[in-house]
Amino acid sequence: MDETKRYEQGWKRLQETNEPQARQLLDSLKDVAPDLGRYIVEFAYGDVLSRTGLDAKSRELVSIGILAALGNASPQLEMHIHSALNVGCTREEIVETMIQTAVYAGFPAALNGTAIVREVFLERERNGIRS
Amino acid sequence: MDETKRYEQGWKRLQETNEPQARQLLDSLKDVAPDLGRYIVEFAYGDVLSRTGLDAKSRELVSIGILAALGNASPQLEMHIHSALNVGCTREEIVETMIQTAVYAGFPAALNGTAIVREVFLERERNGIRS
Amino acid sequence: MDETKRYEQGWKRLQETNEPQARQLLDSLKDVAPDLGRYIVEFAYGDVLSRTGLDAKSRELVSIGILAALGNASPQLEMHIHSALNVGCTREEIVETMIQTAVYAGFPAALNGTAIVREVFLERERNGIRS
Amino acid sequence: MDETKRYEQGWKRLQETNEPQARQLLDSLKDVAPDLGRYIVEFAYGDVLSRTGLDAKSRELVSIGILAALGNASPQLEMHIHSALNVGCTREEIVETMIQTAVYAGFPAALNGTAIVREVFLERERNGIRS
Amino acid sequence: MDETKRYEQGWKRLQETNEPQARQLLDSLKDVAPDLGRYIVEFAYGDVLSRTGLDAKSRELVSIGILAALGNASPQLEMHIHSALNVGCTREEIVETMIQTAVYAGFPAALNGTAIVREVFLERERNGIRS
Amino acid sequence: MDETKRYEQGWKRLQETNEPQARQLLDSLKDVAPDLGRYIVEFAYGDVLSRTGLDAKSRELVSIGILAALGNASPQLEMHIHSALNVGCTREEIVETMIQTAVYAGFPAALNGTAIVREVFLERERNGIRS
Numbered sequence: 001m002d003e004t005k006r007y008e009q010g011w012k013r014l015q016e017t018n019e020p021q022a023r024q025l026l027d028s029l030k031d032v033a034p035d036l037g038r039y040i041v042e043f044a045y046g047d048v049l050s051r052t053g054l055d056a057k058s059r060e061l062v063s064i065g066i067l068a069a070l071g072n073a074s075p076q077l078e079m080h081i082h083s084a085l086n087v088g089c090t091r092e093e094i095v096e097t098m099i100q101t102a103v104y105a106g107f108p109a110a111l112n113g114t115a116i117v118r119e120v121f122l123e124r125e126r127n128g129i130r131s
Numbered sequence: 132m133d134e135t136k137r138y139e140q141g142w143k144r145l146q147e148t149n150e151p152q153a154r155q156l157l158d159s160l161k162d163v164a165p166d167l168g169r170y171i172v173e174f175a176y177g178d179v180l181s182r183t184g185l186d187a188k189s190r191e192l193v194s195i196g197i198l199a200a201l202g203n204a205s206p207q208l209e210m211h212i213h214s215a216l217n218v219g220c221t222r223e224e225i226v227e228t229m230i231q232t233a234v235y236a237g238f239p240a241a242l243n244g245t246a247i248v249r250e251v252f253l254e255r256e257r258n259g260i261r262s
Numbered sequence: 263m264d265e266t267k268r269y270e271q272g273w274k275r276l277q278e279t280n281e282p283q284a285r286q287l288l289d290s291l292k293d294v295a296p297d298l299g300r301y302i303v304e305f306a307y308g309d310v311l312s313r314t315g316l317d318a319k320s321r322e323l324v325s326i327g328i329l330a331a332l333g334n335a336s337p338q339l340e341m342h343i344h345s346a347l348n349v350g351c352t353r354e355e356i357v358e359t360m361i362q363t364a365v366y367a368g369f370p371a372a373l374n375g376t377a378i379v380r381e382v383f384l385e386r387e388r389n390g391i392r393s
Numbered sequence: 394m395d396e397t398k399r400y401e402q403g404w405k406r407l408q409e410t411n412e413p414q415a416r417q418l419l420d421s422l423k424d425v426a427p428d429l430g431r432y433i434v435e436f437a438y439g440d441v442l443s444r445t446g447l448d449a450k451s452r453e454l455v456s457i458g459i460l461a462a463l464g465n466a467s468p469q470l471e472m473h474i475h476s477a478l479n480v481g482c483t484r485e486e487i488v489e490t491m492i493q494t495a496v497y498a499g500f501p502a503a504l505n506g507t508a509i510v511r512e513v514f515l516e517r518e519r520n521g522i523r524s
Numbered sequence: 525m526d527e528t529k530r531y532e533q534g535w536k537r538l539q540e541t542n543e544p545q546a547r548q549l550l551d552s553l554k555d556v557a558p559d560l561g562r563y564i565v566e567f568a569y570g571d572v573l574s575r576t577g578l579d580a581k582s583r584e585l586v587s588i589g590i591l592a593a594l595g596n597a598s599p600q601l602e603m604h605i606h607s608a609l610n611v612g613c614t615r616e617e618i619v620e621t622m623i624q625t626a627v628y629a630g631f632p633a634a635l636n637g638t639a640i641v642r643e644v645f646l647e648r649e650r651n652g653i654r655s
Numbered sequence: 656m657d658e659t660k661r662y663e664q665g666w667k668r669l670q671e672t673n674e675p676q677a678r679q680l681l682d683s684l685k686d687v688a689p690d691l692g693r694y695i696v697e698f699a700y701g702d703v704l705s706r707t708g709l710d711a712k713s714r715e716l717v718s719i720g721i722l723a724a725l726g727n728a729s730p731q732l733e734m735h736i737h738s739a740l741n742v743g744c745t746r747e748e749i750v751e752t753m754i755q756t757a758v759y760a761g762f763p764a765a766l767n768g769t770a771i772v773r774e775v776f777l778e779r780e781r782n783g784i785r786s
Binding site for chain 3: 422433463464466468
Binding site: 436437441442444446447450451452454455456457458459460461462463466469485486488489490492493494495496497498 | 698699703704706708709712713714716717718719720721722723724725728731747748750751752754755756757758759760
């Protein structure tokens with residue numbers, strides 16, 4: 001598989017999960033670090049997130065758990081809460097993932113993650129998105 | 132629900148996921164911090180990991196992702212790889228979770244997590260455990 | 263001790279340390295993750311922070327040190343600086359805890375923690391709180 | 394070397410790297426934790442960052458990599474991106490350091506670091522600073 | 525205060541808290557990074573840990589909480605559990621600090637910290653140290 | 656550039672920096688997560704570490720700083736201390752990077768990193784490697 005195909009595959013995966021925020025992210029990188037944007041499409045989405053062996057919903061829940069636990073990845077956590085809902089995760093599953101985070105990474109990580117979950121839920125309601 | 136019921140529920144959950152390692156953990160806490168052991172049974176397993184709303188397999192994959200990303204929780208990661216396999220996760224799903232970790236927490240976290248995955252797989256083979 | 267008693271004990275502890283911010287926190291969780299709020303009252307405050315064996319002032323200083331070192335727990339650090347002052351810690355002890363953080367977690371953690379300490383001190387002065 | 398000399402040496406080093414932000418930082422500490430400010434001048438800049446054995450540019454690139462990887466040190470990362478440019482690092486070297494961070498600390502750390510790099514570049518352009 | 529006095533003050537503080545492990549640490553640095561050892565004596569112990577404004581016991585409990593929360597500082601946590609006991613902290617206070625860590629940094633940090641606490645307690649019993 | 660070329664480029668970079676440990680790493684991944692090994696060659700070494708814009712020595716020093724600061728990446732830190740020496744960094748530059756780490760990530764990170772530096776230096780002396 002050559003570079004172009006990896007990019008195409010990654011972009012397809014991004015479109016399936018969260019196209020608007022992905023466009024915004026790549027735009028913000030265009031003038032300062034375009035290759036970092038390219039690696040996100042080719043490697044993160046093209047190579048890894050397109051893999052089979054773990055279904056899309058589990059992949060997003062795992063990502064959300066990791067990002068909440070890291071605790072310093074707010075923009076990415078926000079993006080992946082949207083993605084999780086877009087690929088069919090329920091709100092309940094996302095909230096459960098946050099509660100689970102409290103056990104392994106402590107209450108501050110869970111609380112700060114939940115604050116972002118809440119913002120995303122409210123934003124989607126304002127925009128009339130059902131899931 | 133009173134304390135005793137929470138302990139019973141937590142213990143039942145621990146038995147379903149990973150009784151031998153749970154016994155070992157509680158034993159090691161008995162003389163130094165027995166209440167910490169009790170909180171693990173009552174709160175972590177009785178309150179949180181017994182919750183519905185996220186199926187057992189997803190819960191374990193999320194835990195594994197978080198623990199690999201934290202990077203300093205080797206004994207707990209080892210325990211939850213066993214638990215994940217015990218509740219029906221496939222080896223492939225566990226490996227995928229590690230590869231996913233590389234994207235969000237970097238290659239060292241993914242590599243050190245994968246080294247523990249490998250040890251658990253080998254240990255289970257030595258002990259004739261199929262999953 | 264049953265659930266209700268744990269909640270009562272936790273709520274009592276919260277009232278003694280920081281009722282206004284606790285109310286705000288629980289309110290913000292009510293619509294998205296009320297059980298997470300309940301666990302904070304029952305487990306964090308009812309089970310753990312109500313324990314004897316470590317006096318209230320030491321408990322708060324330890325919490326402040328941990329939260330500053332984690333570096334990604336600003337809202338919680340702010341809350342516990344208030345709590346520390348409310349249970350009788352001096353401003354000097356809080357500042358010393360931040361300086362101590364520099365040794366173990368580096369100057370950025372200490373500096374960002376100190377910026378929050380400063381905001382809390384100023385807020386309390388504005389609100390005429392003496393301690 | 395006595396205290397005064399260490400302070401002088403540290404202050405000289407700060408002037409060479411980033412005097413305006415250093416003044417702002419020390420000012421913000423003056424009323425709450427002046428000794429923390431003094432330690433930054435004496436120890437961080439006077440003892441460590443004045444050391445020979447690693448040239449000024451490498452020192453700043455290492456600092457930027459560490460601060461981006463820590464992920465919770467935005468004000469310090471911003472300050473050191475300025476410092477790196479002030480001591481002669483190229484924009485390309487700074488961007489490369491961020492891309493490198495993705496490998497070891499994950500894409501969120503690299504992306505959030507790059508967002509700060511971008512702000513600093515834009516600020517310097519607005520202020521007519523060439524490097 | 526000149527360098528020599530800072531070193532003397534730091535060494536005095538080290539003797540009061542944990543001389544045998546301090547000697548071992550400085551010895552291990554002698555051939556590779558002696559200046560790092562000197563900074564520990566002069567800055568960490570001479571400047572910071574000798575400060576008044578926070579009593580020795582609180583300082584050690586704060587350090588233990590931070591080190592357990594960081595999760596990747598086992599040798600330092602071990603050293604400071606000894607120091608805490610040497611300056612008069614009770615075993616109970618140390619265990620409470622670990623339990624407290626679970627709330628803010630998660631159960632893995634608390635469990636791995638408690639395993640080190642247990643080892644130190646056993647080692648001191650073997651060596652006939654009462655506290 | 657297609658996949659094969661990326662792999663070749665990555666492998667060439669690995670050979671220039673640290674072939675024996677790279678082989679060992681890829682071998683250990685072969686049976687459990689061979690794709691993770693492939694991504695290290697293709698993405699980490701082929702895409703990122705082969706980039707121009709930052710010279711090989713600076714790249715290694717940045718990596719060492721990041722890995723020491725993360726604090727939970729001992730095998731990777733060990734590998735990159737070898738790599739740094741192999742591409743021409745001096746022992747002094749590596750030690751300086753560790754001392755620098757103390758400022759931003761705290762003394763425990765610097766001390767534990769220095770312990771690994773010391774082991775690598777001793778191992779190379781035992782094996783008659785001059786640099």
